[in-house]
Amino acid sequence: MTVLIIDVRDLRMRYGTNDVLHGVAFGADRGEVVALLGPNGAGKTTTIEILEGFRTPSSGTVRVLGVDPATGDEHWRAKLGVVLQSWRDHARWKVRELLHHLGRYYTPYGTTEHPRPFDTDELIATVGLTEHAGKKIGSLSGGQRRRLDVAIGIVGKPELLFLDEPTAGFDPHARRDFHDLVHRLSDIDGMTILLTTHDLAEAEKLADRILILAGGRIIADGSPDQLSRRVKATSEVRWTQDGRRHVHPAEDATAFVRDLLGQHPTDISELEVRRSTLEDTYMALVQRFESGHADEAEVVAL
Numbered sequence: 140m141t142v143l144i145i146d147v148r149d150l151r152m153r154y155g156t157n158d159v160l161h162g163v164a165f166g167a168d169r170g171e172v173v174a175l176l177g178p179n180g181a182g183k184t185t186t187i188e189i190l191e192g193f194r195t196p197s198s199g200t201v202r203v204l205g206v207d208p209a210t211g212d213e214h215w216r217a218k219l220g221v222v223l224q225s226w227r228d229h230a231r232w233k234v235r236e237l238l239h240h241l242g243r244y245y246t247p248y249g250t251t252e253h254p255r256p257f258d259t260d261e262l263i264a265t266v267g268l269t270e271h272a273g274k275k276i277g278s279l280s281g282g283q284r285r286r287l288d289v290a291i292g293i294v295g296k297p298e299l300l301f302l303d304e305p306t307a308g309f310d311p312h313a314r315r316d317f318h319d320l321v322h323r324l325s326d327i328d329g330m331t332i333l334l335t336t337h338d339l340a341e342a343e344k345l346a347d348r349i350l351i352l353a354g355g356r357i358i359a360d361g362s363p364d365q366l367s368r369r370v371k372a373t374s375e376v377r378w379t380q381d382g383r384r385h386v387h388p389a390e391d392a393t394a395f396v397r398d399l400l401g402q403h404p405t406d407i408s409e410l411e412v413r414r415s416t417l418e419d420t421y422m423a424l425v426q427r428f429e430s431g432h433a434d435e436a437e438v439v440a441l
């Protein structure tokens with residue numbers, strides 16, 4: 140039997156009289172990239188902090204790498220990587236020195252099959268900081284600094300990596316490089332990655348699975364494709380006819396296009412169908428939830 144890397148059942152969290160999580164349940168397999176989405180204040184950080192062992196839940200069962208995070212020891216912690224929002228200390232350290240220094244902590248936790256830490260120069264190349272390896276951290280740009288945060292998070296070659304809004308503040312180029320890096324990490328090392336983001340295009344691009352947390356529960360769980368099929372959103376069909384551009388919403392774009400081409404077999408050009416995006420799906424699901432129409436049946440089965 141394969142053990143889930145993350146296994147959460149009936150997780151509840153109450154701060155004082157404020158019930159934040161009301162029975163959260165989800166799992167993640169080895170090598171999966173899972174994006175946790177949800178409105179501000181939904182409880183994403185709370186959930187992740189519980190998984191990291193930094194916060195004790197009010198009740199529920201949580202297993203991370205087969206261990207209850209509340210009782211995880213140093214061996215367990217060495218298999219986790221955590222990238223929080225950027226931290227500002229270590230400004231006078233140089234990139235290579237800091238990574239080498241932090242990596243030494245993980246040496247005792249390495250095995251022949253899974254040596255730890257990362258070789259420092261290989262790690263620096265992996266995150267694209269080779270040219271900046273000798274620079275002081277205080278002199279890095281925001282995007283370079285964020286790559287260093289990721290390098291710090293993965294220096295111990297974690298089995299499970301938590302990324303909290305990893306690309307906030309990135310320019311499009313840095314964002315694309317970062318997406319390539321996440322794909323490489325999950326492909327090459329089979330690293331399981333749980334990330335939070337408010338960028339739905341990013342979630343769609345990176346994640347094998349999307350979890351939407353709202354009102355203290357997971358209201359949707361599935362691949363980006365499964366989720367967009369779940370919500371019957373309208374597609375948009377665009378075309379040019381007699382030199383004029385037309386845009387038409389269609390519930391069933393295939394039937395619409397078939398009719399259109401049937402009626403005008405020769406004078407339609409520049410035909411495009413825009414399927415609903417994850418953003419449309421997300422808005423529809425959260426809105427449906429907030430208006431009280433969501434029920435357990437909305438959750439896309441694992």
Ligand SMILES: Nc1ncnc2c1ncn2[C@@H]1O[C@H](COP(=O)(O)OP(=O)(O)OP(=O)(O)O)[C@@H](O)[C@H]1O
Binds near residue numbers: 177179182
């Ligand atoms: N230490 C705390 N004590 C009391 N309430 C808290 C504490 N931490 C978080 N909360 C409350 O719990 C709720 C969930 O917060 P959390 O930070 O987990 O949400 P989030 O989904 O990560 O939000 P965001 O997208 O804004 O980062 C919020 O209402 C917040 O005010």
